[in-house]
Amino acid sequence: xxxxxxxxxxxxxxxxxxxxxxxxxxxxxxxxxxxxxxxxxxxxxxxxxxxxxxxxxxxxxxxxxxxxxxxxxxxxxxxxxxxxxxxxxxxxxxxx
Numbered sequence: 001x002x003x004x005x006x007x008x009x010x011x012x013x014x015x016x017x018x019x020x021x022x023x024x025x026x027x028x029x030x031x032x033x034x035x036x037x038x039x040x041x042x043x044x045x046x047x048x049x050x051x052x053x054x055x056x057x058x059x060x061x062x063x064x065x066x067x068x069x070x071x072x073x074x075x076x077x078x079x080x081x082x083x084x085x086x087x088x089x090x091x092x093x094x095x096x
Contacts, residue, residue, distance in 0.1 A: 004043040051085045
């Protein structure tokens with residue numbers, strides 16, 4: 001991973017992740033499979049100008065999908081949940 005912009009793919013904007021951000025100041029991101037916790041921490045701190053306390057990652061296995069008689073598997077993905085310092089927050093929808 002040479003570029004920190006390639007580490008974060010997209011933010012996780014779900015009902016469960018928004019409740020975690022309100023209660024625990026923890027935000028979720030979909031990240032590259034090869035990214036480690038240090039790269040994720042540096043990317044969030046650089047792109048969003050916040051201080052990250054810790055990072056938890058989770059690799060989701062691919063699921064089996066069936067279409068007619070053929071069966072295929074979706075690719076696996078990786079999620080990261082970063083906890084920010086008290087009083088800091090990330091605004092995903094700033095100009096809307």
